Amino acid sequence: xxxxxxxxxYYLMLTPPILLVLIYEIFPLxxxxxxxxxxxxxxxxxGSTFVGLDNFIYMFQLKESSQIFYNTIFIAxxxxxxxxxxxxxxxxxxxxxxxxxxxxxxxTIVYLPHFMSWxxxxxxxxxxxxxxGIFNNIITALGFESIFFLGSNTWFPIxxxxxxxxxxxxxxxxxxLAALTAINPSLYxxxxxxxxxxxxxLRYVTLPGIAPTIVLLACLGVGKIMNAGFEQIFNLYxxxxxxxxxxxxxxxxxxxLTQHQYGLAxxxxxxxxxxGFILVVLSWKLADKWANYxxx
Amino acid sequence: MFSKQQTFGEKVTYVLLLxxxxxxxxxxxxxxxxxxxxxxxxxxAVSAGQVTFIPVGFTLTPYEFILQDQRFFQAFGVxxxxxxxxxxxxxxxxxxxxxPLSKETSEFPARNKIMWIFIFTxxxxxxxxxxxxxxxxxxxxxxxxxxVLPGAVxxxxxxxxxxxxxxIPKEVGxxxxxxxxxxxxxMWxxxxxxxxxxxxxxxxxxxxxxWNAFFDGMILINTPSGQPLQTxxxxxxxxxxxxxxxxxxxxxxxxxSEKTFNAAKIVVTMIPILLVYPFLQRYFVTGITLGSVKE
Numbered sequence: 001x002x003x004x005x006x007x008x009x010y011y012l013m014l015t016p017p018i019l020l021v022l023i024y025e026i027f028p029l030x031x032x033x034x035x036x037x038x039x040x041x042x043x044x045x046x047g048s049t050f051v052g053l054d055n056f057i058y059m060f061q062l063k064e065s066s067q068i069f070y071n072t073i074f075i076a077x078x079x080x081x082x083x084x085x086x087x088x089x090x091x092x093x094x095x096x097x098x099x100x101x102x103x104x105x106x107x108t109i110v111y112l113p114h115f116m117s118w119x120x121x122x123x124x125x126x127x128x129x130x131x132x133g134i135f136n137n138i139i140t141a142l143g144f145e146s147i148f149f150l151g152s153n154t155w156f157p158i159x160x161x162x163x164x165x166x167x168x169x170x171x172x173x174x175x176x177l178a179a180l181t182a183i184n185p186s187l188y189x190x191x192x193x194x195x196x197x198x199x200x201x202l203r204y205v206t207l208p209g210i211a212p213t214i215v216l217l218a219c220l221g222v223g224k225i226m227n228a229g230f231e232q233i234f235n236l237y238x239x240x241x242x243x244x245x246x247x248x249x250x251x252x253x254x255x256x257l258t259q260h261q262y263g264l265a266x267x268x269x270x271x272x273x274x275x276g277f278i279l280v281v282l283s284w285k286l287a288d289k290w291a292n293y294x295x296x
Numbered sequence: 297m298f299s300k301q302q303t304f305g306e307k308v309t310y311v312l313l314l315x316x317x318x319x320x321x322x323x324x325x326x327x328x329x330x331x332x333x334x335x336x337x338x339x340x341a342v343s344a345g346q347v348t349f350i351p352v353g354f355t356l357t358p359y360e361f362i363l364q365d366q367r368f369f370q371a372f373g374v375x376x377x378x379x380x381x382x383x384x385x386x387x388x389x390x391x392x393x394x395x396p397l398s399k400e401t402s403e404f405p406a407r408n409k410i411m412w413i414f415i416f417t418x419x420x421x422x423x424x425x426x427x428x429x430x431x432x433x434x435x436x437x438x439x440x441x442x443x444v445l446p447g448a449v450x451x452x453x454x455x456x457x458x459x460x461x462x463x464i465p466k467e468v469g470x471x472x473x474x475x476x477x478x479x480x481x482x483m484w485x486x487x488x489x490x491x492x493x494x495x496x497x498x499x500x501x502x503x504x505x506x507w508n509a510f511f512d513g514m515i516l517i518n519t520p521s522g523q524p525l526q527t528x529x530x531x532x533x534x535x536x537x538x539x540x541x542x543x544x545x546x547x548x549x550x551x552x553s554e555k556t557f558n559a560a561k562i563v564v565t566m567i568p569i570l571l572v573y574p575f576l577q578r579y580f581v582t583g584i585t586l587g588s589v590k591e
Contacts, residue, residue: 009479010396010404017393018410020448023434024427025417031426045429093317096310106321108577113324115569115576117508119526123533123562124327127334127555132345134330170324198306231511235534249424256425257515269423277420296411296455 035267041260055267064246071157072247075228078161080221086169088214091176092206107177110170122235125163126150150236153244160245164232175213183209216291223283226276248272328566335359335559342555358560368561370521371528374440374513378524379506382444386453386502391495393454395483398461418451431516442516443509443524450505453498460494461487497579500572507568529565533558 030045035055037048059065090110097103113121128134129149136146149155187205196204230249237245246254248268256265287293302310329349334342338353346352362368393414401407421427427446436442464487472482488495513527523531 006479007404007406010399011406013392013396013479013483014410017389017449017454018413020389020445021414021417021451024430024446024448025421026413028422028426028430029420031422031429034425034429090320093313096313097317102314106317109321110324111577112328112573115504115508115573116328116566117510117526119508119510119530119534120562120565121327123529123558124331126534127331127559128327132343134348137345166324198309234511235530252424257428262425266423266425269425273420273423280419295415296459 032266032270032273034262035270037263039262039266041262051263055263056271059264059267059271064251067243068246068248068251071244072228072249073225075157075160075233075245075247076225078157079164079229080224082161082165083168083172084214084217084221086165087172088176088210090169091173091180092202094173094177095180095206107170110173112170113167114171116167118231118235121163121167122232125159125236129159151238151240153241156237156241156245160229160233160236163236164229175217176210179210179213180206212291216287216293219286219290219293220283222286223276223280225279226272331559332563334556335563337556339556358557359564361557362560362564367520367528368525368564371523371525372564374522375507375525377440378443378509379503381440382447382506383499383503385444385448386450386506387495387499389449390453390457390498390502391483391488393449394457394461395487397454398458400466414449414451414454418455428515437516438518438522440522443512444506446512447505450498450502453501457491457494457498460491464490493579496575500576500579503572504569504576525565529561533562 033045034048036050036052037045038051038054039045039048094103094106097106130136131146131148135149140146147155149159183206187209188201191201191205226248228247228249230247230253233245233247234250234253237250249272252265252269252272255261255268284295326349330347333347333349333351335358336351336354336356337347338355341347341352396404397407397411397414399407422430431437431442431446434445436445468486468490469482472486477485508526509524510526510530513524514530517523517527520528
């Protein structure tokens with residue numbers, strides 16, 4: 001009975017990873033009960049009073065709630081759109097480079113920021129954007145008034161979105177570059193013989209060739225609408241820009257772990273998880289339908 | 297560089313394109329290079345705003361200070377320990393999960409059910425508070441285990457590796473079986489050597505993740521000596537700078553004097569990533585495209 005022995009071998013292999021997933025991923029799901037409780041740490045999850053939807057009702061009555069949801073979606077959607085367009089343009093530009101050594105050098109350097117932590121980059125950014133940093137030195141040298149980048153509600157979201165695009169565009173271009181190399185070169189030959197200009201080649205060969213990749217990334221983007229980037233904002237924001245920079249994740253951290261309003265924080269987190277889950281399922285369904293893509 | 301058929305206009309366009317690309321590339325490097333220049337400059341030159349990309353009043357003093365900074369070395373040590381331990385655990389767990397899940401249901405009937413449990417955890421989670429309470433309940437708080445056990449099974453990496461294993465022809469496994477190899481031997485001697493590129497990719501991803509993580513170190517570790525490097529850097533460099541901003545005061549003399557010192561700490565923290573980067577880069581393009589763009 002070779003097969004049955006194999007099956008037990010597979011179970012044996014899977015035991016450690018399954019145990020760890022059960023403890024650290026599945027077990028916390030029971031903690032969602034806290035969202036429906038007036039949670040008191042001393043009484044625990046089973047001793048605290050059940051209050052039904054009170055936490056959710058309270059959440060919708062808070063005046064900052066709508067602002068936080070708006071910030072989250074605004075920042076996330078801006079990032080999703082720009083992180084699709086900028087890498088695409090960059091990949092199209094890089095694809096035109098004929099010298100392979102130069103091409104490789106450019107690629108090597110633009111990937112680099114992706115691998116730096118937001119702590120390190122926050123250190124770099126606070127330096128660059130400080131009142132005496134390079135950006136303000138240039139601005140004042142040109143005769144304008146210096147800008148309080150990380151302390152102004154007008155500028156903060158722009159800094160967040162811009163620095164994220166800066167960090168990720170090289171890395172996000174990888175998939176486009178792979179798709180571009182997959183286009184059959186004879187299509188370009190044929191287009192040239194037919195007298196197509198560079199622009200016409202782009203319009204009729206390149207873009208149709210990578211359209212499936214664009215559609216795929218756009219579909220998968222839907223799943224990220226609730227994720228505006230906790231690590232980045234957490235490392236760059238301060239009370240002065242809560243109005244424009246506070247997102248669901250940072251808010252949950254503040255009211256949950258620093259102000260100990262566990263019930264409310266879990267309710268906000270639960271709402272985010274549920275909406276996020278629906279969006280991820282939707283995005284995978286869209287990716288399957290429009291781009292014929294399945295994660296496994 | 298140019299072919300004869302190209303018109304003058306096309307050549308000009310091409311040169312402009314190259315210039316634009318080189319400028320974009322430099323924009324990726326410049327902020328990081330700026331930090332290096334600050335760390336190598338004299339304090340007063342930095343305060344006067346004279347340093348952009350070339351060190352002014354070259355000095356290694358900030359780096360000499362780091363050599364004497366015990367806190368920095370403690371944090372560095374915790375991060376190294378975390379990368380080694382966490383990387384090893386991720387490596388083992390990814391392989392142990394990916395290999396059985398790469399089998400057909402005819403060979404491993406429970407495959408789809410277990411797969412769904414894994415995928416579900418990728419799509420839905422309990423959020424911050426329940427996560428925190430679970431870790432507290434398992435009693436690992438304030439130890440290195442709090443940093444390596446909660447993320448022990450990186451599901452995304454499991455999916456990448458599983459897809460890679462599935463691309464290996466079934467006949468390879470069957471041949472090993474006929475030769476009398478058990479499933480562990482088949483996995484170890486046949487599948488793993490054939491998947492080194494993919495395994496290297498996911499391992500490097502997990503190493504970078506462990507090196508860069510700061511949040512868990514911040515809320516799960518209470519003793520300062522147990523905090524990883526990024527958490528320490530945050531408490532030292534990022535927090536004071538932001539606190540300064542919100543209070544509205546523009547310059548704080550004491551902080552300024554620490555500018556070069558902090559820049560040096562940031563540069564040293566970047567070095568390990570810069571060291572693994574050349575290896576990483578070789579693999580991740582294949583890794584990503586394999587995992588995401590499929591036929």
